[in-house]
Amino acid sequence: MEVLLWLLAQTIEDYQKQLEQINYLISENQKKLDELQNQEKNLLLEISIINTKIQLYEEKLDILDEQIHKLNQEIQLLNKRKKEREYILPIF
Secondary structure (H helix, E strand, C coil): CHHHHHHHHHHHHHHHHHHHHHHHHHHHHHHHHHHHHHHHHHHHHHHHHHHHHHHHHHHHHHHHHHHHHHHHHHHHHHHHHHHHHHHHCCCC
């Protein structure tokens, strides 16, 4: 009977050690998971900032494209006026 109790106690002790190891591993993995989640949040924030910058640059490009278009129209108009003046008042 004592041998059985001793074996039972050893088995319980072994299970407790295994349980402690498992709990330690769970704790370590939880720390790693927390770190990874923080890294993910930081990366998502960086991505959001980059996307905002991209959007701003695209808006600036659109404005510049429109300005270029207006300037080209102005140049065409000025060239047309120049040709009209040359036609009316030829240069000698």
